[in-house]
Amino acid sequence: DAGVIQSPRHEVTEMGQEVTLRCKPISGHDYLFWYRQTMMRGLELLIYFNNNVPIDDSGMPEDRFSAKMPNASFSTLKIQPSEPRDSAVYFCASSHRQGGWETQYFGPGTRLLVL
Amino acid sequence: AQTVTQSQPEMSVQEAETVTLSCTYDTSESDYYLFWYKQPPSRQMILVIRQEAYKQQNATENRFSVNFQKAAKSFSLKISDSQLGDAAMYFCAYRSEGAQKLVFGQGTRLTINP
Numbered sequence: 120d121a122g123v124i125q126s127p128r129h130e131v132t133e134m135g136q137e138v139t140l141r142c143k144p145i146s147g148h149d150y151l152f153w154y155r156q157t158m159m160r161g162l163e164l165l166i167y168f169n170n171n172v173p174i175d176d177s178g179m180p181e182d183r184f185s186a187k188m189p190n191a192s193f194s195t196l197k198i199q200p201s202e203p204r205d206s207a208v209y210f211c212a213s214s215h216r217q218g219g220w221e222t223q224y225f226g227p228g229t230r231l232l233v234l
Numbered sequence: 235a236q237t238v239t240q241s242q243p244e245m246s247v248q249e250a251e252t253v254t255l256s257c258t259y260d261t262s263e264s265d266y267y268l269f270w271y272k273q274p275p276s277r278q279m280i281l282v283i284r285q286e287a288y289k290q291q292n293a294t295e296n297r298f299s300v301n302f303q304k305a306a307k308s309f310s311l312k313i314s315d316s317q318l319g320d321a322a323m324y325f326c327a328y329r330s331e332g333a334q335k336l337v338f339g340q341g342t343r344l345t346i347n348p
Contacts, residue, residue: 212279
């Protein structure tokens with residue numbers, strides 16, 4: 120079974136541009152998470168969905184960030200306009216309750232650099 | 235709010251030796267889950283081992299085992315017979331029962347010396 124798929128793996132853009140990160144969760148998983156990893160703040164949860172519905176977006180830094188999940192197999196995280204401080208690695212993860220466990224499986228991440 | 239602390243920013247060990255990575259957490263809850271994730275240079279976050287708080291028995295996965303001390307709120311990871319492929323950042327994480335959010339520690343960078 121394929122793991123969580125993220126694209127692009129690397130993104131370099133200029134300040135002010137729109138950035139869209141994409142994620143395909145593991146088939147059958149009903150939770151999807153977006154995390155951001157920086158040296159200063161470590162790994163932090165931005166938002167998560169359950170059955171395509173956003174449940175907790177309290178980690179979204181500001182209105183420049185938005186996330187959607189139009190169906191069970193696809194999600195996007197959009198930054199508009201982007202700023203240099205948005206430079207980070209963005210991870211998508213998915214999970215499904217099995218045997219009493221809900222373990223999050225992570226994608227390879229997207230390394231974003233905003234110049 | 236729960237917090238997770240990894241007090242060792244860096245650790246090193248000789249190949250084939252045993253190393254223990256420390257993790258403590260702060261919570262007022264009695265039911266929760268604990269995880270160790272590994273992040274190699276590829277940046278992929280890989281689940282290493284997991285533990286339910288209600289289980290007294292320590293989890294084991296091949297060369298990886300944990301020492302879970304619930305009263306002390308401690309969850310250390312022991313790696314036996316260290317291999318070069320074990321070199322990575324290791325993150326301890328906490329999740330409340332019934333919640334989805336993972337709270338991560340700051341990470342420990344493990345170096346394996348040949």
